[in-house]
Amino acid sequence: MKPDYDILIIGGGMVGASLGIALGGSDLSVGVVESVPYGDTRQPSYDDRTVALAYGSQRIFSALGVWESLQAASGVTAIRRIHVSDRGHFGFTHLDARVAGVEALGYVVENRVLGAVLNARLRATSGVELLQPATLKTADFAGDCASVEIDHAGSARKLTARLVVAADGGDSAVRTESGIAVRRVDYRQTAVVTNVTVEHPHQGTAYERFTADGPLALLPMSQNRCSVVWSLPPERAEAVLALPDAAFLDRLQDGFGRRLGRFIKSGVRRSYVLALTRVAEHVRPRLVLIGNAAHTLHPVAGQGFNLGLRDVAALAEVLADARCQGEDLGSVGVLRTYADWRRRDNLAVSRFTDGLVRLFSNSFAPLVIARNLGLVAVDLIPGIKRGLVYRTMGLAGRLPRLARGLPLS
Ligand SMILES: Cc1cc2nc3c(=O)[nH]c(=O)nc-3n(C[C@H](O)[C@H](O)[C@H](O)COP(=O)(O)OP(=O)(O)OC[C@H]3O[C@@H](n4cnc5c(N)ncnc54)[C@H](O)[C@@H]3O)c2cc1C
Numbered sequence: 001m002k003p004d005y006d007i008l009i010i011g012g013g014m015v016g017a018s019l020g021i022a023l024g025g026s027d028l029s030v031g032v033v034e035s036v037p038y039g040d041t042r043q044p045s046y047d048d049r050t051v052a053l054a055y056g057s058q059r060i061f062s063a064l065g066v067w068e069s070l071q072a073a074s075g076v077t078a079i080r081r082i083h084v085s086d087r088g089h090f091g092f093t094h095l096d097a098r099v100a101g102v103e104a105l106g107y108v109v110e111n112r113v114l115g116a117v118l119n120a121r122l123r124a125t126s127g128v129e130l131l132q133p134a135t136l137k138t139a140d141f142a143g144d145c146a147s148v149e150i151d152h153a154g155s156a157r158k159l160t161a162r163l164v165v166a167a168d169g170g171d172s173a174v175r176t177e178s179g180i181a182v183r184r185v186d187y188r189q190t191a192v193v194t195n196v197t198v199e200h201p202h203q204g205t206a207y208e209r210f211t212a213d214g215p216l217a218l219l220p221m222s223q224n225r226c227s228v229v230w231s232l233p234p235e236r237a238e239a240v241l242a243l244p245d246a247a248f249l250d251r252l253q254d255g256f257g258r259r260l261g262r263f264i265k266s267g268v269r270r271s272y273v274l275a276l277t278r279v280a281e282h283v284r285p286r287l288v289l290i291g292n293a294a295h296t297l298h299p300v301a302g303q304g305f306n307l308g309l310r311d312v313a314a315l316a317e318v319l320a321d322a323r324c325q326g327e328d329l330g331s332v333g334v335l336r337t338y339a340d341w342r343r344r345d346n347l348a349v350s351r352f353t354d355g356l357v358r359l360f361s362n363s364f365a366p367l368v369i370a371r372n373l374g375l376v377a378v379d380l381i382p383g384i385k386r387g388l389v390y391r392t393m394g395l396a397g398r399l400p401r402l403a404r405g406l407p408l409s
Pocket residue numbers: 010011012013014015016033034035036043044045046049050051052053134135136137167168169170172173174191193229272290291292293299301302303304305306307308
């Protein structure tokens with residue numbers, strides 16, 4: 001029996017939409033199931049946050065033809081330098097785009113802008129059908145095809161596919177349906193997210209400041225604003241969220257210092273509970289988990305979506321190659337190739353971000369001295385700095401063709 005789709009992607013957020021675009025325009029038939037109606041402001045992926053896109057992610061979007069549209073829409077700011085410091089201690093380091101001989105280490109993009117561009121592109125991509133609003137209810141992976149039940153605009157529908165891709169976020173319903181185990185470590189931190197207008201020009205510098213409460217990041221945005229991601233213990237986050245704007249700016253100024261002068265104005269505040277999650281299996285016959293459905297990270301160092309986009313680029317390449325060789329796209333052999341490729345990057349990035357959070361939240365004096373010496377060493381030893389710059393830029397390890405700026409096939 002011929003299935004309804006070759007590939008059915010559940011979740012049309014940042015990762016699912018990117019995969020739909022990457023697979024579109026070929027002879028594959030692709031369906032994307034997204035539960036939130038088009039243009040709805042409650043879309044969880046395209047909300048008030050910004051995303052720090054690594055240089056490698058910019059190359060993937062360039063190869064997909066998305067980057068030009070992103071640049072044309074306002075809301076993209078280059079990161080030329082990253083300044084890392086440990087509040088109240090001597091250590092600091094800075095990474096500069098010039099070390100890597102590039103114009104920017106990455107780009108800050110507003111999630112809503114990214115959502116509008118990805119959605120428009122997905123709708124215009126041939127071979128892709130967007131089912132929206134549609135929510136996955138059940139899934140069955142036994143047999144020659146996967147079959148799922150969805151609620152599509154109030155009507156129940158059954159769909160079949162050679163392969164189901166779970167891109168439905170941290171609370172993945174597909175993952176639950178498959179019974180794949182997930183390990184979750186609660187950071188006991190909540191990220192308070194907003195943007196602030198600052199007094200001095202930010203000059204494209206991103207700041208990561210480790211404080212006793214948790215990491216505080218300021219990313220450069222348009223109109224001399226900075227996007228703020230302030231990780232705090234839940235009770236402090238609640239208190240900070242409840243403050244009037246002026247008192248909030250004072251608290252933030254106290255945590256960050258005066259490097260950017262006075263904080264003048266703040267935007268809407270939102271909060272996110274932070275946890276590290278890892279799945280026991282990334283693939284099963286007829287199923288693959290990508291993006292937040294497979295891994296969530298602490299936002300320190302802004303790596304989560306970048307990791308998810310590399311999942312997209314690698315999966316699209318493996319599937320394009322398998323298609324050329326006439327292989328079954330949902331077979332374990334094909335999916336193992338993907339899982340084996342992605343294991344190292346997934347593990348390295350989650351260990352890197354988790355390690356940073358743990359290292360800088362520890363007040364044990366010898367460790368504090370060691371980490372500050374570490375920051376100084378990064379600043380003084382070019383080899384260490386170059387390695388860190390390459391990881392931050394998303395250029396470490398074996399890169400998919402799209403991340404090297406090449407077409408899929
Ligand atoms: C505070 C904060 C700051 C961050 N900053 C950065 C950063 O600077 N850089 C970076 O790289 N990463 C960052 N991240 C991580 C980034 O936000 C995530 O990696 C990214 O959102 C993952 O995208 P996703 O598409 O996998 O999942 P999601 O964004 O969760 O999207 C899932 C999609 O699936 C849909 N869906 C859910 N359930 C169903 C269902 N049953 N049926 C159909 N559709 C469904 C949802 O509506 C949604 O559209 C940050 C995260 C946080 C919390």
